[in-house]
Amino acid sequence: MPETLTPPRAPRKDALENREAIVAAAATVFRHEPEASLDAVAAEAGLSRRSIYGHFASRDELLAELLTRGGSRISTALAGVHHDDPRIHLALVGAALWAEVQQVRVLAQLAVHGPLERTVAEALEPVRASVRDAVARGVTAGWFRDDVAPETLARLIEEAAIAVLDEAVRADLTEPEGARLVMTIGLSVAGLSWQSAAAVADALPATAITPAASSAPAPRAAVSSPLAPAAPSRPLAT
Amino acid sequence: MPETLTPPRAPRKDALENREAIVAAAATVFRHEPEASLDAVAAEAGLSRRSIYGHFASRDELLAELLTRGGSRISTALAGVHHDDPRIHLALVGAALWAEVQQVRVLAQLAVHGPLERTVAEALEPVRASVRDAVARGVTAGWFRDDVAPETLARLIEEAAIAVLDEAVRADLTEPEGARLVMTIGLSVAGLSWQSAAAVADALPATAITPAASSAPAPRAAVSSPLAPAAPSRPLAT
DNA sequence: ACTAACTTGCACAGCGCTGTGCAAGTTGTT
DNA sequence: AACAACTTGCACAGCGCTGTGCAAGTTAGT
Structure with missing residues (x-):
């Protein structure tokens, strides 16, 4: 029981979900606009800007997590x-x-x-x-x-x-x-x-x-050698 | 005499030079950092931020000029x-x-x-x-x-x-x-x-x-046809 | 040498952002 | 039901930026 190791109490379940939501939101938002404000991230995550600071001490910390x-x-x-x-x-x-x-x-x-x-x-x-x-x-x-x-x-x-x-x-x-x-x-x-x-x-x-949804570690098959050493297969098809 | 058409007086020569310097500085600065401050541009141009506003009403106007x-x-x-x-x-x-x-x-x-x-x-x-x-x-x-x-x-x-x-x-x-x-x-x-x-x-x-320093209009010679219509010249040289 | 054009520094208002404190809520957990 | 964890809204300080006004300089043209 690893839960009892933390003296005060265990972190709540939805809080973790929210943390994930924030990271995901940051990913989608920063993908277009790396300089976007935390307001934008919060909106995307469906939370308030203030509560982001409940999970990350600073903007940079969030960035670091993403990274x-x-x-x-x-x-x-x-x-x-x-x-x-x-x-x-x-x-x-x-x-x-x-x-x-x-x-x-x-x-x-x-x-x-x-x-x-x-x-x-x-x-x-x-x-x-x-x-x-x-x-x-x-x-x-x-x-x-x-x-x-x-x-x-x-x-x-x-x-x-x-x-x-x-x-x-x-x-x-x-x-x-x-x-x-x-x-x-x-x-x-x-x-x-x-x-x-x-x-x-x-x-x-x-x-x-594309081994799967890219989530599972999926034993990536070592591709054998499907191509002859030097010959370009098709010559010049239109 | 086109100068006498402007009632007050003609624009000064070095002012135009400075304007050019600002645009040039903006080009080099914004090339790396499109969001750089006008302070940075002014520094690059060797002028003060304040004087940029003597040539361009706003940051956007400078950008427009560059563009x-x-x-x-x-x-x-x-x-x-x-x-x-x-x-x-x-x-x-x-x-x-x-x-x-x-x-x-x-x-x-x-x-x-x-x-x-x-x-x-x-x-x-x-x-x-x-x-x-x-x-x-x-x-x-x-x-x-x-x-x-x-x-x-x-x-x-x-x-x-x-x-x-x-x-x-x-x-x-x-x-x-x-x-x-x-x-x-x-x-x-x-x-x-x-x-x-x-x-x-x-x-x-x-x-x-590279027709020249790319400044003069340089009559760009219409290239004739230095390549045979369909044959890839060299076959496969290493 | 004189005047107008131009530059500069400073001060200031305004904006949007970050990060924080706090008090009042809501919701998971036991 | 009760408590802690969590969220929220608001207020606030701070920062860096833009854009402006003004007074004092410096410099080009005549």
């Missing part, structure tokens, strides 16, 4: 993602990101300015490292473009991916459409033709793309 | 840009944008939120139309990807271009490097392989890329 949650969700989502073929690896990273669009958006928005910048950068570092590594491998393998510095290319892929996430949400694409787009545009920026990128995306089993 | 200037610069830069080959057209648009990075950045930043949003959208509309058109033609020609809605693809290209401009400035690329990157990434997102994109970029005469 760490988003960061850990993304890193756990990416934990199992790896593939020896850098093209597939990039596609898988894209798919994983797509499963966490909400979180990614909030993080990316918050990354713009202020003291949060460093924390956001830390949170996203695993993703960046993963992409950088795949880019390096893809370049030496001769699949990705070698006429730009690899770090630059990695950053471009990252920014393109975020742009795609935005656009996918904006255009209200379906889950599979969005996932596919994130994967293929990333590969396009990396240097592949759209047919090759599509071939990579199509070769991936759908189960690897 | 219209940027918009018109971009549209005149794009006025002469056209090519029947949509790939070349896209590349040329990219090059033209590169010549006006500063302006583009300011506009893109200002586009984020607020009442300026509509005005910015208007200012950028010619660019958008140009890109949309090229995308449509490229898709029907079979060069660009046809697995995404053309409007979506156009927007993705646009956003990718802005991301590249950012990164190019950030990574401190040289003029030709930056121009080349903007062009090729746009084409990559459109669907070309990086080799094909590079071929398009290389086929363009350097004079068409």
Whole structure:
């Protein structure tokens, strides 16, 4: 009975719900407007501004909560993602990101300015490292473009991916459409033709793309090797 | 003598210089922080906040000035840009944008939120139309990807271009490097392989890329047709 | 050298935001 | 039923920003 450990009394149930509501509201509000007021967040959560301070000591504390949650969700989502073929690896990273669009958006928005910048950068570092590594491998393998510095290319892929996430949400694409787009545009920026990128995306089993509602840890199947080492499957279809 | 038309006296020379300094300062400051204070702008311009109000009635008026200037610069830069080959057209648009990075950045930043949003959208509309058109033609020609809605693809290209401009400035690329990157990434997102994109970029005469300091109207030579209609020049060089 | 144009510093009102204290409610828990 | 946890509204101080008035400077044009 872990409840009896707290001397005064246990925290109330609906209070926790409200806390969650606040965080969720902050996520949706800050996604568009990182500088939005706590009034806006409270309204979105259906509470009063005053009561937010019952859960978070300050605005920054709320931000920090959002940040760490988003960061850990993304890193756990990416934990199992790896593939020896850098093209597939990039596609898988894209798919994983797509499963966490909400979180990614909030993080990316918050990354713009202020003291949060460093924390956001830390949170996203695993993703960046993963992409950088795949880019390096893809370049030496001769699949990705070698006429730009690899770090630059990695950053471009990252920014393109975020742009795609935005656009996918904006255009209200379906889950599979969005996932596919994130994967293929990333590969396009990396240097592949759209047919090759599509071939990579199509070769991936759908189960690897969107494992569930993205809530359960869902044992992310280690994708075998659905693509021949170097041959672009389809030649040049219209 | 047009001076004698104004009864009291002519505006002073250094006052105009200061006005320019304010606008320039606003451009550099707002490029990073669209919400920066007028104090910051004044500091950048080497003036006092108070004197800004001697030139602009309000913050919004200064913003409006920035906006219209940027918009018109971009549209005149794009006025002469056209090519029947949509790939070349896209590349040329990219090059033209590169010549006006500063302006583009300011506009893109200002586009984020607020009442300026509509005005910015208007200012950028010619660019958008140009890109949309090229995308449509490229898709029907079979060069660009046809697995995404053309409007979506156009927007993705646009956003990718802005991301590249950012990164190019950030990574401190040289003029030709930056121009080349903007062009090729746009084409990559459109669907070309990086080799094909590079071929398009290389086929363009350097004079068409950065016509000058981007200040003079510089008769933008109508690029003939340096690329065969349908053949990707180099096949697959590493 | 004189005048008008311009800049500057200061003071002030106003606005929207954050964060806090408090008193009065409402609601979960026992 | 009773108590603590929680929410709410209000009032208030503080901060940083915008926009304005004014008086004292400085500087360009004549």
